[in-house]
Amino acid sequence: MTATETRPDDTAATTRPVLSFDDVLLEFSGVTALNGVSFTVDPGELFAVIGPNGAGKTSIFNVLSGVYRPQRGSVRFGDEELIGRKPHAIARLGIARTFQNIELFSNLTVLDNLMLGRHHHNPYGVLAAFAWLGKARRNELANRKAVEEIVDFLELAQWRRMPVGLLPYGVQKRVELGRALAAEPKLLLLDEPVAGMNLEETEDMARFILDIRDELGLPMVMVEHDMGLVMDLADRIMVVDFGRPIRTGRPREVAADPDVVRAYLGEEHRIVP
Numbered sequence: 001m002t003a004t005e006t007r008p009d010d011t012a013a014t015t016r017p018v019l020s021f022d023d024v025l026l027e028f029s030g031v032t033a034l035n036g037v038s039f040t041v042d043p044g045e046l047f048a049v050i051g052p053n054g055a056g057k058t059s060i061f062n063v064l065s066g067v068y069r070p071q072r073g074s075v076r077f078g079d080e081e082l083i084g085r086k087p088h089a090i091a092r093l094g095i096a097r098t099f100q101n102i103e104l105f106s107n108l109t110v111l112d113n114l115m116l117g118r119h120h121h122n123p124y125g126v127l128a129a130f131a132w133l134g135k136a137r138r139n140e141l142a143n144r145k146a147v148e149e150i151v152d153f154l155e156l157a158q159w160r161r162m163p164v165g166l167l168p169y170g171v172q173k174r175v176e177l178g179r180a181l182a183a184e185p186k187l188l189l190l191d192e193p194v195a196g197m198n199l200e201e202t203e204d205m206a207r208f209i210l211d212i213r214d215e216l217g218l219p220m221v222m223v224e225h226d227m228g229l230v231m232d233l234a235d236r237i238m239v240v241d242f243g244r245p246i247r248t249g250r251p252r253e254v255a256a257d258p259d260v261v262r263a264y265l266g267e268e269h270r271i272v273p
């Protein structure tokens with residue numbers, strides 16, 4: 001924990017973090033993307049990362065999901081060190097992510113896209129699952145049940161048999177969230193979950209993110225440019241600038257920090273939580 005970081009309450013200080021990002025350095029031939037980045041995410045916490053363009057937010061996600069390998073530091077998920085693991089191995093440990101640009105199969109239905117999110121839960125192989133044999137059949141039925149629960153949870157029932165490509169943008173983003181949930185993750189990474197959404201779609205997504213935290217108790221790391229959403233939803237926020245964390249704390253503390261106002265919005269602006 002950095003000197004500037006404060007916890008939401010006293011009990012959290014004794015809770016073992018789900019995720020510990022510790023003193024990470026990431027460089028690309030002369031460009032320092034992350035330098036001395038440290039933060040922790042507690043069980044059930046919604047942790048947001050904000051900062052200007054090029055500050056290093058996506059790099060943090062790419063380190064977390066195994067796409068980039070930092071030169072220094074440690075990223076621990078429970079007892080596991082993530083640095084050095086491949087993306088599919090990290091996904092298997094229980095980290096799922098959504099993407100800035102929707103990554104779904106647009107000609108498959110909502111149900112089929114959600115089923116694909118469950119491929120880690122099919123230990124018998126695709127051929128056996130198709131043949132509906134023994135355990136594979138039971139496994140298929142369990143997967144379908146889990147997917148239907150997600151359809152209900154995210155209120156997707158009316159679109160369940162429609163090809164995703166025909167659905168409104170906000171619904172597609174919700175399906176993508178559902179695909180990530182279908183993996184039954186222990187940590188969810190949300191990469192700009194409301195980017196490009198209108199007001200109504202943003203409000204819907206905000207409600208589902210809160211439901212995921214409050215009803216499922218799933219910890220989340222969210223990168224988002226919509227400051228209002230971040231201030232409303234996040235338990236804690238880390239502000240990064242030029243690859244360095246400049247402040248981590250609760251929304252009101254972060255919004256009141258003059259360094260944050262200066263770095264992120266310019267001195268003439270104020271962040272209103």
Ligand SMILES: Nc1ncnc2c1ncn2[C@@H]1O[C@H](COP(=O)(O)OP(=O)(O)OP(=O)(O)O)[C@@H](O)[C@H]1O
Nearest residue numbers: 028031032033051052053054055056057058059060
């Ligand atoms: N693969 C890469 N090769 C070279 N430089 C990179 C690479 N990925 C990121 N960078 C650099 O690292 C820095 C941080 O980039 P990053 O994409 O993490 O920022 P960001 O905060 O996500 O920005 P944005 O809000 O625009 O998405 C930038 O200077 C970027 O150019």
